[in-house]
Amino acid sequence: MTVADVGRKAPRRPRPAPGAGRRSPLRVLGMVVVLGFTAFNLLVLYWLIAASFKTPVEIFTKPFALPVRWFQLGKPLRNFAYAWDQAGFGDAFLTTVVLVAASSAAIVLVSAPAAYALTRLGVRGSGPLTNLIAVGMGVPFQTVIIPLFIGLSTVHLTDSLFGLFLVYVALSIPFTVFLLTGFFRSLSDEMEEAAAIDGASPLRTFFAVMLPLARGGLITALILNAIGLWNETLLAIVFLQSQAHFTLARALFTFYGAAEYQSEYGGLIAGVTILVLPMLVLYLVLARRIITGLTLGSGK
Incomplete structure (x- = not known):
């Protein structure tokens, strides 16, 4: 140890972030709020799944008890069978899967080149x-439903799955472009510069270099759009009238009136469960990938 080392002061320890202490009131309050919100959502999920196996009497008299009656009669899936048959969920399920998959893929295919051009090509006026585009995210789509309906009526695309597909893609592009710009900004410049030195065109650089690097962001955008479009109801109600074109959410909306009139509340809740569970399972399976993708996009 030298004389200079002896006289040198030890570096000052960094100050802890606000609320980082173990017994910080703000930290405790935050944990209480998060745990309370989580517990409430788990309770609602339990009630939804349990009620989908109950008779209407059990739903109202024993809302949080386990289902009994249909199991005693040997018909545990009676409510699901009723909802599936009466609401036409079979055709609606297939329609929703195809429509959501096609729309989500088209949204990402259009938004990825746009985000890349805005962030990496130095396009004039990109800022x-x-x-x-960010302002477009803040415009409620409810305010443009009437102009959209008039426009689609003019080209005879109302009550058409293709027309609804165009609406889904158009309304989802602002959010997806804004999301993907964060991913493309966070990518390193070295790979792109190396491709340019090798003589690769911007188009080839985009497809061969940048898209593989942004795979996490593309998957995140695809999943988020799929979840949002799967649960979409208002646009399907406005633009679809024929039962043959109904999505799951649209079929459930029509089924609601008939089930309520017949007091088939168990079948109605089973229909809600059929609509909710696929996306819930998808999110639980891919939650880590979604969170990782979102955090990667905030690197710069």
Whole structure:
């Protein structure tokens, strides 16, 4: 140890972040709020699944008890069979899967090149364009339903799955472009510069270099759009009238009136469960990938 080392002061320890202490009131309050919100959602989920196996009497008299009656009669899936047959969920399920898959893929295919051009190609006016897209995210789609309906009526695309597909893609592009710009900004410049030195065109660089690097962001955008479109109801109600074109959410909306009139509350809740569970399972399976993708996009 030298004389200089002896006289040197030890580095000052960094100050802890606000609320980082073990017994910080803010930290305790935050934990209480998060745990309370989680417990409430788990309770609602339990009630939904349990009620989907109950008779209407059990739903109202024993809302949080385990289902008994249909199991005693040997018909535990009676409510699900009723909802599936009466609401036409079979065709609606297939329609929803195809429509959501096609729409989500088309949204990402359109948004990825747009986000890449805005962030990596030095396009003139890319900053104002990005801000304009961000403003588009804040416009409630309810305010443009009437103009959209009039426009689709003009080209005879109302009550058409293709027309609804176009609406889904158009309304989801601002959010997806804004999301993917964060991913493309966070990517390293070295790979892109190496591709340019090798003589690769911007188009080849995008497909061969940048898209594989942004795979996490693309998957995240695809999953988030799929979850949002699967649960979408209002646009399907406005633009679809024929039962042959119904999505799951649209079929459930129609089924609601008939089930309520017949007091088939168990079948109605089973229909809600059929709609909710696929996306819930998808999110639980891919939650880590979604969170990882979102955090990667905030690198810069």
